[in-house]
Amino acid sequence: MATPSDVPGLVAILAQTPWEKSAFIKAAVINDEVAVIDEGVGPIAFVVWNREFFGRPFVWLVAVAGHARRQGLATLLFAHVEAACPGTRVYTSTNATNAAMHALLFKHGYVRRGELDLDPGDPEIFYAKDVP
Numbered sequence: 001m002a003t004p005s006d007v008p009g010l011v012a013i014l015a016q017t018p019w020e021k022s023a024f025i026k027a028a029v030i031n032d033e034v035a036v037i038d039e040g041v042g043p044i045a046f047v048v049w050n051r052e053f054f055g056r057p058f059v060w061l062v063a064v065a066g067h068a069r070r071q072g073l074a075t076l077l078f079a080h081v082e083a084a085c086p087g088t089r090v091y092t093s094t095n096a097t098n099a100a101m102h103a104l105l106f107k108h109g110y111v112r113r114g115e116l117d118l119d120p121g122d123p124e125i126f127y128a129k130d131v132p
């Protein structure tokens, strides 16, 4: 799990995404909700998840450093979450426009469950997967 010393590296990854979420990631690290992949030079990918979505496992955010994408790291992070949740349903969501994330979720057996208009013009699409 990520520790406070990982926060600058996590924020650097977030700087390569469309979102400013440094306060969110700092709080998630303190709450021990961040699993990180670190190849010895600092974080290159992370996932934030907990059981605060109606008591169910929910992946709130996964992000991979730009230079490390398409190498299976997000796949590893989802496998990590699923391994911690045997016999349950894992939930996640992403914006309608996030084609990479939709492709990843489809590839790994996540099924579209619904949508909410959280961001105007770019609805949040919810997915779930029953983990054996």
Ligand SMILES: CC(C)(COP(=O)(O)OP(=O)(O)OC[C@H]1O[C@@H](n2cnc3c(N)ncnc32)[C@H](O)[C@@H]1OP(=O)(O)O)[C@@H](O)C(=O)NCCC(=O)NCCS
Residues within 6 Å of the ligand: 016, 017, 060, 061, 062, 063, 064, 065, 068, 069, 070, 071, 072, 073, 074, 075, 076, 093, 094, 095, 098, 099, 100, 101, 103, 104, 105, 107
């Ligand atoms: C979305 C994201 C997390 C994917 O991470 P990744 O480590 O590159 O994903 P993986 O290498 O595990 O990809 C697994 C599969 O997902 C799909 N996929 C991933 N990125 C894709 C892309 N840019 N375009 C199309 N399909 C993609 C492919 O099917 C891929 O398998 P393949 O490489 O064998 O074709 C990464 O692009 C990222 O950090 N994006 C910015 C942050 C973000 O959007 N996070 C999600 C917010 S909810």
